Amino acid sequence: AQSVTQPDIHITVSEGASLELRCxxxxxxxxxxxxxxxxxxxxxxxxxxxxxxxxxxxGIKGFEAEFKRSQSSFNLRKPSVHWSDAAxxxxxxxxxxxxKFYFGSGTKLNVKx
Amino acid sequence: xxxxxxxxTHLIKTRGQQVTLRCSSQSGHNTVSWYQQALGxxxxxxxxxxxxxxxxxxxxxxxFSGLQFPNYSSELNVNALELDDSALYxxxxxxxxxxxxxxxxxxxxxxxx
Numbered sequence: 001a002q003s004v005t006q007p008d009i010h011i012t013v014s015e016g017a018s019l020e021l022r023c024x025x026x027x028x029x030x031x032x033x034x035x036x037x038x039x040x041x042x043x044x045x046x047x048x049x050x051x052x053x054x055x056x057x058x059g060i061k062g063f064e065a066e067f068k069r070s071q072s073s074f075n076l077r078k079p080s081v082h083w084s085d086a087a088x089x090x091x092x093x094x095x096x097x098x099x100k101f102y103f104g105s106g107t108k109l110n111v112k113x
Numbered sequence: 114x115x116x117x118x119x120x121x122t123h124l125i126k127t128r129g130q131q132v133t134l135r136c137s138s139q140s141g142h143n144t145v146s147w148y149q150q151a152l153g154x155x156x157x158x159x160x161x162x163x164x165x166x167x168x169x170x171x172x173x174x175x176x177f178s179g180l181q182f183p184n185y186s187s188e189l190n191v192n193a194l195e196l197d198d199s200a201l202y203x204x205x206x207x208x209x210x211x212x213x214x215x216x217x218x219x220x221x222x223x224x225x226x
Contacts, residue, residue: 044156099209
């Protein structure tokens with residue numbers, strides 16, 4: 001069965017510190033992987049996506065993610081967090097025709113000044 | 114901001130009533146998906162419409178139904194509302210043939226009392 005696990009419900013980091021949000025997926029075929037960000041009361045904004053090719057993908061707002069097939073992981077990273085990054089982050093997986101996205105339960109990021 | 118718009122933004126209904134939520138897809142997008150996001154959860158796939166036909170459905174009962182119109186806008190209808198239907202309902206549009214990512218609207222917050 002397809003599923004996405006985000007093991008960390010809440011993470012708090014200091015402004016300027018590095019960040020890594022974990023994502024593990026279970027998908028029977030070649031996965032298409034995404035990270036979305038959601039501010040309170042808002043919709044979802046795409047940060048980055050992995051379809052194929054280079055396993056390190058760059059996204060908006062200085063985020064990057066690395067696809068590791070052997071670990072079924074797609075962790076999100078940022079070298080230096082800004083206070084405006086405080087939000088909830090969702091990892092998602094989809095099949096080749098994108099007819100259904102499976103989302104993780106999210107990781108809420110808090111940034112300390 | 115994306116070109117996906119949802120209406121209304123907030124709605125309060127009584128248990129047992131019926132509700133219709135609306136979504137205008139981004140220009141040129143022919144595929145609309147609907148998701149339910151309960152408080153503290155990731156979005157759950159309800160169904161998808163492609164060229165006015167249902168193209169995949171998640172684990173939701175038949176009282177959740179939808180429509181897609183020739184201009185690719187869409188409606189989500191929920192009959193016999195239950196308290197557990199209280200959630201943020203998200204609409205996402207995409208172009209199926211181009212395997213693009215989904216662009217999400219801001220959502221409709223439904224409260225059932």
